[in-house]
Amino acid sequence: MTLNPAIQPILDMMAPLASVDWKTVPTAAMRAMLDTPMALGPPIAMARVTDLGIDLPGRNLAARLYVPEGAARGLTLFFHGGGWVIGTLETHDATCRALARASGAAVLSIGYRLAPEHRYPAAVDDCHDATVWAAANGSVLNVDVSRLAVAGDSAGGNLAAAVAIRLRDAGGPALAHQLLIYPVTDARFDTESYTSNGSGNYFLSTAGMERFWSAYLGDRPASDAPLAAILHTPDLSGLPPATVITAEYDPLRDEGQAYAARLAAAGVAVDAPMAPGMIHGFFGMFEMVPAAQDWINHGGGNLASAFAA
Numbered sequence: 001m002t003l004n005p006a007i008q009p010i011l012d013m014m015a016p017l018a019s020v021d022w023k024t025v026p027t028a029a030m031r032a033m034l035d036t037p038m039a040l041g042p043p044i045a046m047a048r049v050t051d052l053g054i055d056l057p058g059r060n061l062a063a064r065l066y067v068p069e070g071a072a073r074g075l076t077l078f079f080h081g082g083g084w085v086i087g088t089l090e091t092h093d094a095t096c097r098a099l100a101r102a103s104g105a106a107v108l109s110i111g112y113r114l115a116p117e118h119r120y121p122a123a124v125d126d127c128h129d130a131t132v133w134a135a136a137n138g139s140v141l142n143v144d145v146s147r148l149a150v151a152g153d154s155a156g157g158n159l160a161a162a163v164a165i166r167l168r169d170a171g172g173p174a175l176a177h178q179l180l181i182y183p184v185t186d187a188r189f190d191t192e193s194y195t196s197n198g199s200g201n202y203f204l205s206t207a208g209m210e211r212f213w214s215a216y217l218g219d220r221p222a223s224d225a226p227l228a229a230i231l232h233t234p235d236l237s238g239l240p241p242a243t244v245i246t247a248e249y250d251p252l253r254d255e256g257q258a259y260a261a262r263l264a265a266a267g268v269a270v271d272a273p274m275a276p277g278m279i280h281g282f283f284g285m286f287e288m289v290p291a292a293q294d295w296i297n298h299g300g301g302n303l304a305s306a307f308a309a
């Protein structure tokens with residue numbers, strides 16, 4: 001396949017990022033460069049958008065609830081991408097609105113703690129605990145939480161998968177679905193998709209991912225971070241049905257597909273399409289890349305089916 005033609009103007013705009021030394025750039029500078037919402041037009045209308053704080057032991061997490069018009073039952077916990085280092089509720093506001101519209105159900109976006117200030121497993125703890133909190137506080141949120149799902153893109157996809165594993169091991173609450181959008185699943189950088197797509201010419205680079213992993217784990221080896229390098233989880237049976245969407249020109253493509261294959265081998269129902277012509281981050285580019293909306297609809301449709309079951 002060839003690169004989707006709508007992607008090239010975006011890559012041209014982001015070309016200066018290819019010269020950044022991702023191994024040495026200060027975290028604050030990285031956030032200043034990348035924590036910019038990609039939304040162009042007016043936000044997608046929702047019946048209700050509410051900013052709130054989730055009180056958890058020792059910390060309070062910012063969160064944002066999106067309730068679409070005519071919302072059906074179900075709540076999706078959404079964890080934003082950004083290598084566990086960057087990303088905010090604002091950077092993924094348009095994505096969450098689009099996903100709420102496509103699924104017809106509420107979405108709760110979680111502002112988990114970021115690395116390197118808060119290393120692994122802080123982000124997993126926050127996302128897991130926020131999910132447990134949401135399951136117990138449907139009346140506070142004023143949404144139907146009889147069906148729960150988790151979703152996220154990139155590092156957020158990693159966190160969604162990690163939460164699903166932890167909830168399974170802890171005995172719940174049960175999840176109806178997990179939507180993993182080009183998820184990080186391994187700390188290796190030698191796959192074919194890294195070799196072909198990791199130069200930085202397609203936005204996400206090998207050097208950037210090396211920096212993100214270093215910030216997230218610090219001196220901890222990946223082998224000692226089982227809910228980070230989730231591809232190596234010994235047992236993936238008993239997990240909720242999954243949608244794993246990967247992108248053709250993404251360094252993370254192969255590890256996302258490998259995780260989907262391991263889920264399927266463990267008996268988990270998996271829908272694992274690869275988006276042709278797409279790059280890492282394309283979910284947030286739907287206003288500029290019309291075909292991206294089709295994939296949001298695909299993931300949202302799977303969530304809707306899971307909630308209706």
